[in-house]
Amino acid sequence: MKKNIKVFAPATISNVGCGFDTIGFAIDEPGDIVSLKLRTDGKVRITTITGDKGVLPTDIKKNTATVAILELLKSYKDKSIGVDVEIRKKMPIGSGLGSSAASSVAAVYGMNILLDNYFSEKDILDFAIKGESIASGAIHADNVAPSLMGGFVLIREYNPLEIIKLPVPKNLYCTVIYPHIVIETKKARKLIKKQIPIVSARKHFGNIGSLVSALYEEDIDLLGRTIHDEISEPARAKLIPNFFDIKKAALDTGAYGCSISGSGPSIFAFSKSKSVAVRIGKAMQEVTTKNGIKSNIYISKINKVGPRVIK
Numbered sequence: 001m002k003k004n005i006k007v008f009a010p011a012t013i014s015n016v017g018c019g020f021d022t023i024g025f026a027i028d029e030p031g032d033i034v035s036l037k038l039r040t041d042g043k044v045r046i047t048t049i050t051g052d053k054g055v056l057p058t059d060i061k062k063n064t065a066t067v068a069i070l071e072l073l074k075s076y077k078d079k080s081i082g083v084d085v086e087i088r089k090k091m092p093i094g095s096g097l098g099s100s101a102a103s104s105v106a107a108v109y110g111m112n113i114l115l116d117n118y119f120s121e122k123d124i125l126d127f128a129i130k131g132e133s134i135a136s137g138a139i140h141a142d143n144v145a146p147s148l149m150g151g152f153v154l155i156r157e158y159n160p161l162e163i164i165k166l167p168v169p170k171n172l173y174c175t176v177i178y179p180h181i182v183i184e185t186k187k188a189r190k191l192i193k194k195q196i197p198i199v200s201a202r203k204h205f206g207n208i209g210s211l212v213s214a215l216y217e218e219d220i221d222l223l224g225r226t227i228h229d230e231i232s233e234p235a236r237a238k239l240i241p242n243f244f245d246i247k248k249a250a251l252d253t254g255a256y257g258c259s260i261s262g263s264g265p266s267i268f269a270f271s272k273s274k275s276v277a278v279r280i281g282k283a284m285q286e287v288t289t290k291n292g293i294k295s296n297i298y299i300s301k302i303n304k305v306g307p308r309v310i311k
């Protein structure tokens with residue numbers, strides 16, 4: 001049995017405009033790295049956390065990575081198994097890029113390899129979702145599932161969980177701007193209205209169906225038209241300074257759709273080539289810079305594989 005492992009799990013864009021809590025996809029970068037070292041005394045410890053500017057909890061019952069591991073170990077036969085966990089945050093926290101999901105996915109994915117793949121992918125998903133829920137205050141799988149499975153995923157049902165993997169069009173690029181402000185998912189979720197008008201629901205039904213078709217047909221023009229949000233964006237745009245100017249800059253530069261990533265503040269935009277994706281990033285960043293807000297740009301294709309073991 002292998003005793004040590006280091007795993008990278010990717011960042012994710014959830015909601016994707018029309019799919020609040022139901023659609024997400026993984027990007028190649030950024031992501032998180034979790035290293036694990038098995039113990040034989042049943043103890044779970046966080047040995048190091050780097051890259052978090054001291055904000056992540058070191059209490060194993062509060063950290064998403066170890067909560068997920070504790071869930072996994074509850075279901076494991078050998079109670080003498082424990083683990084030392086090192087978390088290297090390689091992505092911003094509270095950014096809307098699924099940071100807590102990436103850590104919990106990397107942790108349980110790695111743990112399962114150390115346990116000779118004792119658990120199924122579905123089990124691993126359940127453990128990671130429980131880990132992530134500590135940070136977001138709710139059960140939602142639209143970051144965890146794409147981080148674990150790669151590509152685009154659709155969550156058809158939560159109870160019981162039913163996840164459908166969708167195809168990834170060739171030549172689909174994603175530009176992400178992360179303005180340097182923090183939005184806590186827990187707080188951002190409280191802004192979402194409990195009910196939506198039937199006219200809004202109708203738009204969402206049409207767009208979700210069309211998004212799925214666009215992915216199958218590799219129709220990026222149609223995909224762009226489906227990126228429309230009457231649930232999360234109207235409620236959360238006010239949390240992101242100059243959101244509508246950033247979105248306009250992306251669309252004016254040729255983006256096929258642009259919206260908030262998860263609960264924000266990151267904003268994503270699709271394009272068909274790397275050069276356009278780069279131009280979109282520059283245009284978005286010009287807006288934030290002009291308004292005195294620092295930001296990072298990530299340009300990425302869609303990550304099709306999910307987590308990977310690294311040396």
Ligand code: HSE
Nearest residue numbers: 014021142185262263
């Ligand atoms: N779907 C979730 C939300 C994702 O929008 O609250 C949080 O990153």
